[in-house]
Amino acid sequence: MTINILLEKAICDTLKALFDFDLATSAVLLQPTRKEFDGSHTFVVFPYTKLSKVSPEETGKIIGEHLLQTVPQVASYNVVKGFLNFVIKDSFWINTLQDIVLDKTFGNHAANGQKVMVEYSSPNTNKPLHLGHLRNNFLGFSVANILQANGYEVIKANLVNDRGVHICKSMLAYQKFGNGETPESSGLKGDHLAGKYYVEFDKALKAQNATLETAGWSAEDIEKKNPMLLEAQDMLLKWEQGDKEVVDLWKKMNAWVYDGFNKTYKTMGVSFDKFYYESDTYLLGKEVVEEGLKSGVFFKKDNGSVWIDLTAEGLDEKLVLRGDGTSVYITQDMGTAELKYKEFGINKSVYVVGNEQDYHFVVLKHIMKKLGRPYADGIYHLSYGMVDLPSGKMKSREGTVVDADDLMQEMITTAGEHTAALGKIDDFTPEQAQQLYTTLGMGALKYFLLKVDPKKRMLFNPQESIEFQGHTGPFIQYTHARICAILRKAASMGHQDFTSLTFNINKLENCEKEVIIALSQFPDKIKEAGDEYAPSVIANYIFELAKDYNRFYNEVSVFNEPDQEVFMFRIAFSGAVASVIKKGMLLLGIDVPEKM
Numbered sequence: 001m002t003i004n005i006l007l008e009k010a011i012c013d014t015l016k017a018l019f020d021f022d023l024a025t026s027a028v029l030l031q032p033t034r035k036e037f038d039g040s041h042t043f044v045v046f047p048y049t050k051l052s053k054v055s056p057e058e059t060g061k062i063i064g065e066h067l068l069q070t071v072p073q074v075a076s077y078n079v080v081k082g083f084l085n086f087v088i089k090d091s092f093w094i095n096t097l098q099d100i101v102l103d104k105t106f107g108n109h110a111a112n113g114q115k116v117m118v119e120y121s122s123p124n125t126n127k128p129l130h131l132g133h134l135r136n137n138f139l140g141f142s143v144a145n146i147l148q149a150n151g152y153e154v155i156k157a158n159l160v161n162d163r164g165v166h167i168c169k170s171m172l173a174y175q176k177f178g179n180g181e182t183p184e185s186s187g188l189k190g191d192h193l194a195g196k197y198y199v200e201f202d203k204a205l206k207a208q209n210a211t212l213e214t215a216g217w218s219a220e221d222i223e224k225k226n227p228m229l230l231e232a233q234d235m236l237l238k239w240e241q242g243d244k245e246v247v248d249l250w251k252k253m254n255a256w257v258y259d260g261f262n263k264t265y266k267t268m269g270v271s272f273d274k275f276y277y278e279s280d281t282y283l284l285g286k287e288v289v290e291e292g293l294k295s296g297v298f299f300k301k302d303n304g305s306v307w308i309d310l311t312a313e314g315l316d317e318k319l320v321l322r323g324d325g326t327s328v329y330i331t332q333d334m335g336t337a338e339l340k341y342k343e344f345g346i347n348k349s350v351y352v353v354g355n356e357q358d359y360h361f362v363v364l365k366h367i368m369k370k371l372g373r374p375y376a377d378g379i380y381h382l383s384y385g386m387v388d389l390p391s392g393k394m395k396s397r398e399g400t401v402v403d404a405d406d407l408m409q410e411m412i413t414t415a416g417e418h419t420a421a422l423g424k425i426d427d428f429t430p431e432q433a434q435q436l437y438t439t440l441g442m443g444a445l446k447y448f449l450l451k452v453d454p455k456k457r458m459l460f461n462p463q464e465s466i467e468f469q470g471h472t473g474p475f476i477q478y479t480h481a482r483i484c485a486i487l488r489k490a491a492s493m494g495h496q497d498f499t500s501l502t503f504n505i506n507k508l509e510n511c512e513k514e515v516i517i518a519l520s521q522f523p524d525k526i527k528e529a530g531d532e533y534a535p536s537v538i539a540n541y542i543f544e545l546a547k548d549y550n551r552f553y554n555e556v557s558v559f560n561e562p563d564q565e566v567f568m569f570r571i572a573f574s575g576a577v578a579s580v581i582k583k584g585m586l587l588l589g590i591d592v593p594e595k596m
Contacts, residue, residue, distance in 0.1 A: 002520065003040075003041065003073065003088060003092065003096075003520070004030055004041070004524070005025075006071070006073060007028075007030060007041055007043075007067075007071075007086065008025040008028040008030065009025055010067055010070065010071045011023075011028050011043060011063070011067070012024070012025055012028060013070070014063055014066045014067055014070070015048065015051070015063075017066065018051075018052075018062060018063065018066060019048070019051040019052065021048075021051050028043070029043075029044060030042065030043055031044070032517075032521075033085045033086075037078065037080055037083075037085050038076075038078055038085060038087055039077070039078065039085030039086050039087045040086065040087070040088055040513075040517045041085070041086045041088070042083050042084065042085050042086070043063070043083075043084045043086070044082060044083055044084075045059045045060045045063060045079075045082050045083070045084050046082040048063070049082075056081060056082030057079050057081065057082070059082070060077075060079035060082060060083070060084040061079055063084060064077035064078075064079060064084050064086075065077075067086070072089075073088055073089055073092045074086055074087070074088060074089070075087045075088060075089040075090075090506065090507055090508045090513065091506065093508060093513055093516045093517065093520075094503050094505060094506075094508065094516075094569075096516055096519075096520050097503070097516050097519070097569075097572070097573060097576060098502070098503055100516075100519055100520070100576050100580075101501070101572050101575070101576050106522065106523070106579070106580070106583075107149065107522045107523050107526055107580065107583055107584075108149050108151075108523075108526070109149065109150050109151040109523065109526065109527065110151050111151045111153075112150070112151035112152060114151075114152050114153070114347040114348065115152065115153045115154075115155065115344055115345060115346045115347055115348075116147050116152045116153070116154055116155070116346060116347060116348040116349070116350060116378075117154075117155045117156075117157050117274075117340055117344060117346045117348070117349050117350065118140050118143055118144040118147065118154060118155070118156055118157065118350045118352065119140070119157040119158070119159055119349070119350065119351050119352065120136055120137060120139065120140020120141070120143075120144075120156070120157075120158065120352035121133065121136060121137050121140065121158045121265075121270070121272070121352075122136070122158065122159050122160070122161060122353070123158075123160060123161065123261060124161045124162075124166060124167070125160065125161065125162045125167055125191075125194065125253075125254050125257045125258075126166050126167050126169065126170040126194055126195065126198045126257075127170075127191065127194065127195035127198050127401075128189070128191040128192050128194075128195045128260065128264070128403055128404065128405060129191070129261065129264050129403075129404040129405075130401045130402055130403060130404055131387050131389065131401070131402040131403075131404065131407060131460070132354065132386065132387060133404055134268070134387070134404050134407065134408075134445070134449060135384060135387050135449045136352055136353075136354070136384070137265075137268055137270045138268070138270070138446050138449050138450055138535075138588075138589060139352050139382065139384060139449075139450065139454055139535060140156070140270070140350075140352040140382075141156070141268075141269075141270040141271070141589045142450060142535040142538075142587060142588050142589050143350060143352070143382060143533050143535060144156045145586070145587045145588075145589065146526060146529045146530050146533075146535060146538065146587050147350075147530050149526050149530070149587060150526060150527060150530035152348075152530075155273050155274055155344055155346070156271065156272045156273045156274070157272060157273065157274045157275070157276060157340075158272045158274070158275050158276070159275075159276040159277075159278065159281070159336065160275060160276070160277050160278065161278050162254055162277050162278055162279050163236075163239065163250075163277075163278050163279040163282060164236065164278070165232050165233055165236050166198075167250070168232045168233075168235040168236045168239065169198055169201040169202075169232050170194050170195075170197045170198040170201065170253065171197075171235060171246070171249050171250060171253060172201060172228070172231055172232050172235055173197040173198065173200040173201035173204065174194075174197040174249070174253065175249065176204070177197070177200055177204075178197065181193065182256075183256050183259070183260075189259075189260035189263060189264075189405070190253075190255070190256025190257050190258070190259045190260035191256070191257045191260030191261055191264070192260060192403075192405075193256055193260075194253055194256060194257050194260075201228070201232070204228055205226060205228045205229065208226055208227065208228050209222050209226060212226065264404055264405055264408075267405070267408050267442070268404075268408070268442075269442065269446075269589050269591075270589065276336060276339075278332070281332055281335060281336045281339065282327060282332050283327065283335075284331075284332060284334075284335025284336060284338070284339060285327060285330075285331035285332055285333070285334040285335030285336075285338075286321065286325075286327065286331065286335070287335070288331075288334045288335060288338060288371065289306055289320055289321045289331060289334075291371070292306075292308070292320070292367075292370075292371055293306060295371070297367075297370045297371055298320060301323075303323040304323035304324075304325075305319060305321065305322055305323040306319070306320050306321040307319055307320060308320055308363075308366075308367055308370070310363065310366055313366050315359075315362065315363065315366070318330065318363050318367075320334070320367070329360065330360065330363060330364060330367070333360075333364050334364070334367060334368070337349065337364070337368060337373070337375070337379070338373075341373070341374075341375045346375060346378065347375065347378050348375075348378035348379075348380060349375060349378055349379050349380070350380045350382055350533065351379070351380070351381050351382065352382045352384070353381060353382070353383065354383070354384060354385075354386070355383040355384060355385055355455070357381070357383075358381065358383050361379070361381035361383075362381075364379060365379045365381075380533065382454060382533050383454070383455060384454040384455065385454070385455060385456050385457035385458060386457045386458075387449065387457075387458055387459075387460050388457070388458070388459045388460070389402060389459070389460055389461075389462075390459065390461055407445070407462075408441070408442065408445065410462065411441035411442065411444060411445045411462060411465075411466070412437050412438050412441035412442070413437075413441070414441065414462060414463070414466050415436075415437045415438075415440040415441035415444060415466055415474075416433070416434075416437035416441075418440075418466050418467075418468075419433075419436065419437060419440060419596075420433075422468070424596050428595075436593055436595075436596065439477070439591045439592075439593050440466070440473075440474050440477060440593075441466070442590070442591075443473035443474060443476075443477050443585075443590045443591065443592070444465040444466045444472060444473045444474055445462075445465065445473075446473065446588060446589055446590050447465070447472060447473025447476070447539060447588065447590060448460055448461075448464075448465035448472065448473065450535045450536060450539050450588050451471065451536055451539040451540060451543070452536055453534060453536050454533070454534060454535075454536065471543055473585075473590060475543070475546065476542055476543060476546045476581060476585065476592070477585075477590075477592050477593055477596070478596055479546040479549060479550060479581065480546075480578055480581045480582060480585075480592040480593070480594075481592070481593050481594060481595055481596035482553070482596075483549070483574050483575070483577060483578040483581075484578060484593075484594040484595065485595070486558060486571070486574050487571065487574065487575055487578065489559065490571045495568065495571055501568060501572055503565070503568075503569050503572070504565045505563075505565050505566055505569050509552075509555070509556055511548070511551050511552040511555050511556060512552060512556065512570075512573065514548050514551070514552075515545070515548045515549055515552055515573070515577060516573070518541075518544060518545045518548050519545070519576060519577065519580055521541070522541070522580050522583075522584070525537055525538060525541040526538070526587070529587075535587070535588055538584050538587050538588060539588060541584065542580075542581055542584040542585060542588075545577065545580065545581065545584075546581060549574075549577045556570070558570045558571065558574070
């Protein structure tokens with residue numbers, strides 16, 4: 001039984017015994033004791049003064065005294081105004097560490113029998129991935145890991161936007177200006193090559209617009225009748241009709257792009273279980289629209305377009321099918337949601353999409369609810385804010401968008417320069433050093449993007465993210481490597497198996513107790529992160545744990561400890577911290593080095 005569950009039950013029993021008041025354990029609110037006060041758990045007694053008929057301080061003393069007498073694990077208590085702080089006996093925390101050391105799956109929750117699909121990345125096949133995609137991919141991959149640790153069966157999905165007029169723009173420009181260029185002949189990754197021609201289309205379009213303007217065309221005619229734009233639209237029509245030449249070009253360029261994406265995903269350290277392609281799904285949803293019309297959920301306007309009225313939900317009317325019978329995005333999403341459920345029987349569907357689509361997903365959820373879909377309540381939009389860079393910090397391939405490949409390589413290079421300058425790689429081979437630079441650079445990037453609440457817009461500072469001190473990934477990675485060095489030294493002295501060790505000590509240093517208290521919170525933090533779809537919960541927890549361990553490292557000797565039992569305890573204690581740091585960072589998709 002965890003100390004939280006034990007205290008919650010004991011508090012309910014105490015309120016019943018003292019005041020004949022029944023309180024559910026779920027209603028007991030415990031919080032961590034503030035660092036400046038003695039104790040580990042705090043119970044706020046203000047709501048119960050009406051039962052005690054005395055001041056908050058006296059109420060705290062009455063409840064605290066009863067718990068001291070009835071709960072063997074409570075060593076003492078103190079009351080600060082209306083806050084009752086509990087000091088738990090060292091023996092309890094020693095036994096807690098023993099349990100953590102023995103539990104190889106510590107932190108993970110039992111299987112809950114539920115399936116969840118996490119959809120993230122969703123790239124367009126006309127350009128390479130950019131900085132925004134980095135936050136998207138890291139969030140999606142981490143949330144998938146966290147939900148899996150919470151007992152869900154997780155399917156990681158990627159819905160690729162591989163069709164549409166924007167794809168045809170790259171294809172048309174390649175057709176006109178490509179001269180048979182390939183990734184091999186150009187030395188460019190396939191996604192960068194496609195992106196190059198997307199930019200070429202834009203340049204050609206603007207040049208043609210200028211010519212038409214000089215020729216006296218109106219702004220409206222230029223926008224709607226530019227020959228380049230009409231050609232792209234005609235190419236999309238040919239693609240939809242199955243024109244062999246267009247389809248072959250589409251397949252060839254998309255294959256280049258997928259090869260490029262795969263290389264980027266490998267560097268990112270993310271993966272997928274299922275790929276959906278818009279070229280397969282863009283016609284889905286029309287059957288759902290027909291069903292909604294028959295049931296009265298949708299209605300048709302005079303021009304033949306189909307709508308849903310969501311004014312009762314505080315929204316407005318929403319188009320679900322155009323008058324000419326063509327789909328809009330919500331049509332496709334309705335059909336894809338149906339497909340996902342039929343294929344996997346998922347209970348939850350998490351969409352990792354930027355906050356500019358907040359309204360869209362509110363509408364989708366309301367529509368599926370009105371249609372009576374069993375999975376509607378499980379639709380969740382993991383909305384995230386934009387990522388900005390300090391001006392001039394990073395180059396951009398196209399001048400407007402920060403390329404993901406460029407940024408990741410820059411981070412790895414910066415990590416190498418920073419590490420070499422600190423002299424931390426003197427005994428590394430070149431291959432080991434390069435692997436370390438990659439681990440540190442990608443760890444710095446991922447941690448900086450994940451430590452912030454997803455909903456917040458954020459500023460990514462590359463130089464700040466790579467520091468070995470402060471709230472950074474490398475600080476945590478360095479702490480893990482430091483502990484691994486301690487464990488290696490202990491192993492060289494013959495101490496390496498702690499799974500059957502019994503801790504024969506009876507007193508802890510305060511800094512040791514703080515670390516064990518933090519360790520014991522790991523399962524709760526995983527649950528909190530899963531409930532809130534927030535990797536930032538894990539990121540900030542692991543940072544605090546690393547800080548607490550470094551305080552222990554600076555205050556208490558490990559290898560100069562004369563008491564052999566205490567020495568063995570501190571080695572096992574350090575190993576438990578390293579294990580939780582590694583597990584926590586892996587939930588974020590971040591590797592931790594054993595040597596630095």
